[in-house]
Amino acid sequence: MENRPPRRAPSRHAGSKAPLGVRRVAELLLTAGLTAGAVFGAALALNDPRFKELLNVRIGPGNGQSAGQQDPGSAGEAGQVPQAEGRLGAPPPGLEESDAPLAAADPPPLGSDSYHFLAVNGDGSPVGYSPCRPLHYVINNELAPAGSQQLVTESIATISAATGIRFIYDGTTAEQPSPQRPPYQPGAYGERWAPLLIAWTTPEVAPQLKGKVIGTGGSTHFSYDDGPKAFVTGGLDLDAPQIADELLNPDGHLYARAVILHELSHVMGLDHVDDPTQLMYPEIGTPEGLSAGDLNGLYELSKAQCRKDL
Numbered sequence: 001m002e003n004r005p006p007r008r009a010p011s012r013h014a015g016s017k018a019p020l021g022v023r024r025v026a027e028l029l030l031t032a033g034l035t036a037g038a039v040f041g042a043a044l045a046l047n048d049p050r051f052k053e054l055l056n057v058r059i060g061p062g063n064g065q066s067a068g069q070q071d072p073g074s075a076g077e078a079g080q081v082p083q084a085e086g087r088l089g090a091p092p093p094g095l096e097e098s099d100a101p102l103a104a105a106d107p108p109p110l111g112s113d114s115y116h117f118l119a120v121n122g123d124g125s126p127v128g129y130s131p132c133r134p135l136h137y138v139i140n141n142e143l144a145p146a147g148s149q150q151l152v153t154e155s156i157a158t159i160s161a162a163t164g165i166r167f168i169y170d171g172t173t174a175e176q177p178s179p180q181r182p183p184y185q186p187g188a189y190g191e192r193w194a195p196l197l198i199a200w201t202t203p204e205v206a207p208q209l210k211g212k213v214i215g216t217g218g219s220t221h222f223s224y225d226d227g228p229k230a231f232v233t234g235g236l237d238l239d240a241p242q243i244a245d246e247l248l249n250p251d252g253h254l255y256a257r258a259v260i261l262h263e264l265s266h267v268m269g270l271d272h273v274d275d276p277t278q279l280m281y282p283e284i285g286t287p288e289g290l291s292a293g294d295l296n297g298l299y300e301l302s303k304a305q306c307r308k309d310l
Helices: 148-163 240-246 252-268 292-301
Strands: 023-029 034-040 055-059 066-070 135-140 167-172 196-201 215-224 230-239
Touching (some): 148 167, 148 252, 148 292, 196 240, 215 252, 230 240, 240 252, 252 292
Parallel strands (some): 023 055, 196 230
Antiparallel strands (some): 034 215, 055 066, 215 230
16 A cells, blocks of 8 residues: 555634634524534645634524624624524434434444544533434435445445444435535425435535535534434535545545545444554554544444423
């Protein structure tokens, strides 16, 4: 395997410098005690970590309009949050939610504490997806490189086995990625949480991919008041031209799959670690896939509680 520079992983956004870690891109404060927040992991890139500032959105009571209030130095406009019957910005609760997890996660073969979570609840438990309902996903594959569908399918199967989350493919979509993507889009996806969006895209469409950033991933969590949070949907943006170039290399499909696995692990709730032997290290030097720490972290995420209230 040829030697090449390691893949660096700055945060989801390119912009002003900031330390690596959790990025809360949008905090939606909803009526009736329902709150939501988008938590994004870090994106894989070939250069130094760079970030955009944070953006807060508050929903005014009773009008369903968002009044954007940006943090100092932020860029962009606050997005609109759709209004649902009875619950602002959320579908009827409990769709497809079972009383028990749909599948059991594979226990990691080796123990390791080399993992971190993007978000935790007040009791210290990690924020994850409910294992008691399937996670639907769609793909915008208009720009997908040849052979990339297999890489996505294989990566999802790996993450599913590690977390016990059952993924359901809902087909292709024309939806474009957005940092302010609404988690509830009844006009497009019906009375349910929007599916996970996997988008093969470009920096022109997704500015967070500018420079050497090759992929980004994150999820949106909901909760009631100070209750436990749960992820309900997410997004994974992949730089199609960069990955197409990568696939021209003899081992390019291995690196491309490592990128997808890394970002899917962010979607599930894992953050970066300081251990260079883990896939969630900020640099991918070798494409060996999930290591012991990654697998143990994903296994802990599999223990999230069922959420018939969401």
